[in-house]
Amino acid sequence: MADQSQPPLTRIQQKNRDLILEGALSVFSVNGFRGATIDQIAEAAGLSKPNVLYYFASKDDIHKTLLTTLLDMWLAPMVRIDPDGDPLEEVMTYVRAKLEMSRRYPRESRLFAYEILQGAPHLTEILGGGLRQIVDRAAAILQGWMDDGRLAPVEPRHLIFSIWALTQHYADFEVQVRAVLGPGHDPFVEAGPFLDNLYRKILGV
C-alpha cells in the first residue's frame, strides 16, 4: 500500500477545488456525465478549462471525487438509525430526513440517479461493499423490531428501497411531478404528510 498522506492543501487549492466540485455538481446533475463538458464545468466554477485540469487530472477524476465525497453525506441518515430508539419514530425520522435531503439537495440526488442508471460504473465496489453493509445493519435493526412485535412485519430491505424510491422521486423526477400537479403546489410540502401517513399505516402495529 502506497503512502496515502497528501501535502495539506493551500488556501487557493482548497477554494478552487471547492469551486470546481460545486460547478461540476450543477453540470453533472443536469446533463449526466457524458452530457457534461469540462468547459461547462469551468464556466460554472468561474475558472478556465486548463485551470480546472490543473486541479483535477481529468473529467473522470472530478466525477469520481464528487461521488465519493458526497456519498457519506448521502448515506448519513441511514447510519443514524438508533437501535435503542422508538421503532416507528426512528423510521419516520429517517423518512423525513431523506425527503428533506431531496428537497435541499436535488442535485446530489440526480447525480446519484444518473450514476445508478448508467450501471454505477464508478460505484460498483461501493454498492456491493460499504452500502451493502450499511443497509444490512439497518435491515437487521428493523427486523429485530419486527420480531419483537414493535413494527408490523415487512421485508426490511424492500422497505428501505421504498423509502429511497418515494423520497428521491420528488427530486429526480421533479419536472414530471410539477407538471402533473400544476402550478400552486409545493411537491415537497405535500409529500411530507403523505409519506408520514403511508409509513404509519404500513408499520404501525
Added chain:
Amino acid sequence: MADQSQPPLTRIQQKNRDLILEGALSVFSVNGFRGATIDQIAEAAGLSKPNVLYYFASKDDIHKTLLTTLLDMWLAPMVRIDPDGDPLEEVMTYVRAKLEMSRRYPRESRLFAYEILQGAPHLTEILGGGLRQIVDRAAAILQGWMDDGRLAPVEPRHLIFSIWALTQHYADFEVQVRAVLGPGHDPFVEAGPFLDNLYRKILGV
C-alpha cells in the same frame, strides 16, 4: 395544418425503422441521449451509420420518435383503470401492471427516466398536456372512491407518484437493488407481495 398523411412504408422501410428503434432503445437506455452515438445505434441495428441517417433525419429524430412511440404503451395501464370496477382491485391491478412493465421493459423505464432527469426536453408539452389529463382522470376516479368511503383517503396524485416511484425503482435502479440484496434474490418477485401488502394497508378501509 399541413397534410399529415404519409406514403405507406415499404416492407424494407418498416423492417429497418424497427431495427433502428430497437437498437436505439438499447443504446439510449444504457447511456442516455448524449452518451449514445449514432455509430452505436447503427451497430446495434446491424446497419451502417449513413443508412441509419437515411431512415431518420437525425439522432434527435430517432430519440423523439422512440419516446412518442413508447409513451402510449407506457401510460396504457393507467388509462385502463375502470371507474366501475372494485376500487382496491383496480388499484392493485394497476400496481401489478406497472411492476410487470418494469420487469419486462426495463429499457423503456430507463429511457423515460433519463428523459425526465434531463428536464424532459422532448416531453414538456406532453407532460403538461396529455399526461396531465390522464393523471387527472385517474385522480378523479380515486377521489370519488375515497369520497364514497370505498378507499382510505389519501392525496390521489401523490398516491400515483408513489406507484410510479416504487415500481420504476426496480427497473431504473436495478443494479443498486441487486447489489444490496446480493445474489439469489429476484427483486421483482419479492417486490410483488411487498407492494401488494403496502397498498392494501394504505388503501384498505
Added chain:
DNA sequence: TCCTTTATTGACCAATTGGTCAGGATCACG
C-alpha cells in the same frame, strides 16, 4: 427485360471536446 425508384455505402467534413504544454503571472516565505 428495362428503367425508375429505393436502398446502401465509403469517403469526407466541420464542430466539439478531452487533454497537453510552454511560458507568464502571482504568491509565500526567508
Added chain:
DNA sequence: CGTGATCCTGACCAATTGGTCAATAAAGGA
C-alpha cells in the same frame, strides 16, 4: 526584496462524432 514554488492561460492537438454526398447496388413494376 528576491526567489522558488504555485497558479494560470492562450494556443494547440488528436480523437470523437453528427451529419453530408456522390456514386453504386438492389428492388420492383410495366
